[in-house]
Amino acid sequence: MKKLKLTNPWTIFIGCCVLSFVGFGIIVNTHGLYFNALSEELGLNKTQLALTLTFQAVACAITLIFSGKIMSKVNTQLLLSICVVIFGGGFILFATFKTIIPFLVVWTIIGIAQAFALVLAIPVLLGNWFEKKLGLVMGIALGISGIGGAFFNTFISDIIVEQGWRTATILSGILILVCILPFTLFVFRFRPDPGKGELPYGREPNNGIDKIAAKQTVFGITAKEAFRTPSFYFYLITIFSLSIAGGLVQHISGHIVDLGFSLTVGASVVSGIMIGAAIGKALIGVLLDLMNPNIVISLYAISGIVGWGGLIFFPSEQALIVCGFLLGLGQGIVLVAIPYFVRKTFGNKEYSQIFSILSMVGSFASAIAATLAGVLFDSTGSYTLSINLNLVFYVIAYVCILLGYSFRRKITVLKEEKAV
Template sequence: MKIHYAWVIFLGCCIISFVGFGLTINTAGLFWGGMSTDLNLTRAEIALNATFGGIAGAVSLLFAGTVFKKVNTKLLLSLSFGITGLCFIACSFIQSVTPFYGIKVVLGVMQSISIVISIPILLGNWFEKKLGILFGITGALTAVGGSFFNPIISHLILEHGWRTTYIIVGIICLVVLLPTALLMKFKPENGLLPYGAETNHTVAESNQAVNNVEANGLSIKEASRTPIFYSFIIAIICFQAAGSLAQHVPALIQSLNFSLQVGASVMSALLIGAAIGKLLMGFMLDHVKPVIVLLIFTLLGASGWYSTGVFNNVVFLNGSGFLSGMGQAIVLTAIPLLIRGSFGTKDYSQILSIILMFGAFANAVSVYIHGSMFDQTHSYSASLILNVVAYTIGFLCLAFAIQFRKRMTT
């Protein structure tokens, strides 16, 4: 029995999630402590690298969806992964913060194109069925990868220093992600339909079916005229602003007089929670009303962040990190699925990339804001409270979008 090429795409997306997200994005905060000491930087100054990188990535998302349509996917991803690996290697040679900011700007663009936007676009193009669980699996692997790599990177930094560790990360990117790029294709071709679409057609009928699939839904111009579009924007701003605090988790735990190893442990717990949360959310979205699923995960995420400021025990802190991670499933699993369900597949890549752009801006700015508030108050308490507020507003916006979409289809 011939395997549908969609499953090769899915395998590639899993690798990108595990190594791309898990290693290159989810371990970023572990380098900050050593760099702050060696380069004599404040917490806000070191966090500003994420702000610059996030803003650059956000700007790139404005045109990333169009670039994916017009540029060969193998070439685009190969260049992006190659530059990403070289940027990490370059980080090991910096002697001041200014070139570090420049490298992070380039990284922000490359990671947004090759990691952040590529997975939902490719899965959305190649699958008609099982999208919920597949988004859940790839989303879970971002966290599984982070929980796998966090203790390893933490150990390498402590034993060999952050400069050597940056080189190791860069080499892993080049060795693992470059070959993966060669497997990827933007969408089915030559009459091949997405997995789950009807396949009992002649070639001509199949081509017509493909055209019908691509034409289904709203254009970017039509989507931008609906209140749902702006509800998604506000929601992703809120959830990404809250999620940006995850980059401070190792430093947050150290501010509570715990070691970097404990900070890495809590970060791993957060990522394990995110993995389980994304997998569970993907399954639930295929079987349970979305608003109920969102309410459950909003409560879990908000309670996780709030309780981090309450507990002063390693076990309880790991539990708080786990719950905070479960709440992060909303961004990578629920929002892309709800966007596709609300606007269809016609201009999905462009609509998704624009909405994600606002989230990326929020993430970039909020990382710096969290760092600045810590520098002013010597505490992350205000950030933890703001996260609870952000989760509440984000949930209300998504609940509105779901209800409005129902009215549009009835």
């Protein structure tokens, strides 16, 4: 009898790490590096360039309204592969553009693909394939995006300076296709199939597993039930606030240049953010598995507040890089803690639908933040006001995420009743 070829949870994890490193590293974290070059060559102002971020984020947000249901019903490999082709092809097309309109069109399409391949894919796939060590693998996979951001910020900025922004976009597109496409085509699957003997990592196999047992492996409450809980709305406010703050990251290199430093220094600060995010996201997953979540979130919130504030009060090259590192650490809350808490609070049953709605709100917030920062810059001549607003949003997020998690016990009881 032919032995079934089973998917290993750790191959899913490796694929998610590559998707995070290259996908987030290039598509999300290098966007702002092109602003100065595009402004100089094409005569575009900061508000127009910020609109590319806004169109991308709005498209992502609208798609997230229904992306959770789509992802749970269609072929994951085909869906994610199409998204990767859109990413890679879009960056290659950028090299041919000379006006703002085609940039807006392509970034909008990329935003649609981003909802599936970047926002949902990693937390959903890892949550489906891991029961034990979920905080660890999610933290590492999402944390690698920071390493990718640090690497590609330096790499792409050097190419922009030495060979021009058009060469940089073509190379970025090729790297996306070559590195990610093999995993989306041949590795990723939505969840294990217990009927074939596949189980999430950490779940002990039952002797004589059958179709009835397979149907009992997904636990949690429905999206409609989750939407009626206070935790959902506290998480919603948290992700909105932190996404507003995170929307300014793309402008940080411009802020550093406006302080009188070179683009290379700006890229170094952004790299500091990415390294901080990498360490912060990997570490927060471990800490949430081992420590009191209130303590963990408090430490990360303080780090984010100090980091953002330091961009105003410590205008020296070394201090700015340190502050970038600290605010990068703080990003672990929105990128790891929120999806971790959401799954722990509401369970696996309709996690992709629940998290997609939260992510939609985050994407809208990012869209608002990107354009608002550009408008405030054009109006005031600096990013100081935007940074001050970030400090307020961090405090709001800190309070709300702790309140949201404090209601988890009551919801867990409901979850267990639904699982019976």
